[in-house]
Amino acid sequence: MSIVKEILQNVALPKMIPIRQRFSAVELADxxxxxxxxxxxxxxxxxxxxxxxxxxxxxxxxxxxxxxxxxxxxxxxxxxxxxxxxxxxxxxxxxxxxxxxxxxxxxxxxxxxxxxxxxxxxxxxxxxxxxxxxxxxxxxxxxxxxxxxxxxxxxxxxxxxxxxxxxxxxxxxxxxxxxxxxxxxxxxxxxxxxxxxxxxxxxxxxxxxxxxxxxxxxxxxxxxxxxxxxxxxxxxxxxxxxxxxxxxxxMPKLLLQPVDVLIVDQLGKEFSGGGMDSHTIGRAATTCVFPAALPPKRLVVLDITNNSHGNACGMGLADLTTRRLFDKINFDFTYANNLTSTATESGRIPLIMDNDQLAIQGAVKTCNVPDISKLRMMRIPNSLHLERAFVSESMLAEAQACADITIVGQAAEMAFDEAGNLGDLGFNTWRAEDNEH
Structure with missing residues (x-):
């Protein structure tokens, strides 16, 4: 067992509850x-x-x-x-x-x-x-x-x-x-x-x-x-x-704040020019923008979209990421963007964990909330599509009290595969369902 796995093996993760956030939805018919x-x-x-x-x-x-x-x-x-x-x-x-x-x-x-x-x-x-x-x-x-x-x-x-x-x-x-x-x-x-x-x-x-x-x-x-x-x-x-x-x-937003650990499944240029929208995640690569969202104590990004072609701008806003994302980085594409924009913070390398589970455990361990029952953790598919999310059990009462949030499932353990990675837990299904509305 590696020293990293040994350090993190006993870090407990909270059960997560699927929710749906509602926003104003004026839409052009044709x-x-x-x-x-x-x-x-x-x-x-x-x-x-x-x-x-x-x-x-x-x-x-x-x-x-x-x-x-x-x-x-x-x-x-x-x-x-x-x-x-x-x-x-x-x-x-x-x-x-x-x-x-x-x-x-x-x-x-x-x-x-x-x-x-x-x-x-x-x-x-x-x-x-x-x-x-x-x-x-x-x-x-x-x-x-x-x-x-x-x-x-x-x-x-x-x-x-x-x-x-x-x-x-x-x-x-x-x-x-x-x-x-x-x-x-x-x-x-x-x-x-x-x-x-x-x-x-x-x-x-x-x-x-x-x-x-x-x-x-x-x-x-x-x-x-x-x-x-x-x-x-x-x-x-x-x-x-x-x-x-x-x-x-x-703009969509996270309706429950603050958050101790924010998990972002994917960063991508199609979601934001910065890979992850600062107005959603509460973190920015510069001091020249004023996002309304509160910054999380720890931010984890798990993957990058194919449409980004390896441009991993935005990964520097995360504290931890996965080897899966790291292996997809096209450094020429990423650094051409960083050097041109001068926002070098965006291209910095977070801590790289072997899989999703270790990345999330690393975030939980380092966010300095020792009582797992009080940990506020949220998971979103990306920084643009925020209608569907998962929240930890500690946030259930707050979610139930919010008129613009619907609880759509029961609390459950995070389901990692044999490699220690998460599936989409219904995010893709949810997007297809939402497109029908």
Whole structure:
């Protein structure tokens, strides 16, 4: 027996109870129809002329219905007689390589076949100007040669900084379409200045490039579209400010706090640009964001999604992880993201345990709650999908008293397999069930 197993073998784990959290769930009935209707408004459609070559910027965020949205936009451009193509707009993601960025789009369901147009991926940029502080404003070369540019993005709270504009159309213009070099330039002075940098760079790009309009979505707490808004290019920054407040109001959260041990089954770029959303887990890679959630005493992350392609940004926010996750890390992809964003904390290596059981036991042992009957432990599938969770028995009375929580099963021991790992305990089944609502 290894010394680690010997130290942890007698660490007891509490029984866990499955719960369902309820959030406001305003949802757009027909996103495709709404999008078509808005693009066909004269103030939008008149910007597209026959024969124009139009670049459609699609990012790496796992926004809801992105394959559908991309396809509808392409179809509407063609209907108006223009020639569309897609450019990946994701800064340094995908390992900061052209092929890697195209693979990221494919993992999100956006391919030349699904979208119905070419995807032209390149890391080449052109310089459009220089800010007063000396930072270069860089633009995807392929997009810069188009007759028109359209951007698509989800508007949401950023995981590393707070400001009047965070993740959204402005950020995809400033950073996404800047590719790795442009993203690197924008991050030069750190996240303390990010809110100002993305607006300043976007203003120059909007002035010097043929942006036509932006398509912003706001999602509800169940990762489904609550609103789609098509805005003229000159209104993008103000629309981002307005939609951000709606997005923050819609965010899911952990209804029972504080937590001694938080278990996150998977981190992933489709859940948050930071792998795990700071607004959910209460921890951030910078001091420039102010999450409402209380930080847990110990955080365990068990695995990473396939769609992350080994980009393990966010693992540094955890205290413990598993060898399963560690073996999937693509350090080039991860460190390209860390070095560009300058948030090196995000890429730090937590304690690596051989399996889920040891990782969770390690968290329990080190959280300094010696009475197992009082341990507050919570398990979630990821930092975005919070409708289903498990809580320890010590939290049962509190869960029963919360009007927005339903107890959906009995308390049970955590079920580890022969390798010491957990199954999904119904998380995948629950997601399918929730999608039916």
């Amino acid at each position: 996103p495709a129809a709404t999008l078509r209707q808005q693009i066909r408004r004269p103030d939008i459609s008149n910007r597209i002329r026959k024969g124009m070559k139009i670049a459609v910027a699609v990012g790496s965020r796992g926004m809801a219905e992105i394959p559908l949205i991309a396809r509808v936009v392409i179809e509407e451009i063609r209907r108006l007689g223009a020639i569309p193509f897609i450019v990946p707009a994701m800064g340094s993601h995908g390992g900061a390589t052209a092929e890697g960025q195209k693979q990221v789009l494919a993992s999100l369901g956006v391919t030349e076949e699904t979208a119905g147009c070419p995807i032209i991926s390149s890391m080449d940029v052109v310089e459009l100007g220089v800010l007063d502080n000396g930072l270069a404003v860089l633009m995807d070369k392929q997009a810069s040669q188009a007759d028109g540019i359209i951007v698509i993005n989800r508007v949401k709270a950023h995981n590393a900084f707070s400001g009047p504009v965070e993740s959204g159309l402005t950020k995809i213009i400033a950073i996404g379409l800047g590719k790795q070099k442009g993203a690197d330039s924008c991050h030069t002075y750190g996240f303390n200045h990010m809110a100002d940098m993305i607006v300043a760079m976007t203003k120059i790009k909007l002035k010097r490039m043929p942006f036509l309009f932006g398509i912003g979505t706001v999602e509800n707490a169940y990762d489904r579209i609550a609103k789609i808004e098509v805005v003229p290019s000159e209104a993008i920054i103000e629309a981002d400010k307005r939609l951000l407040s709606e997005a923050k109001a819609n």
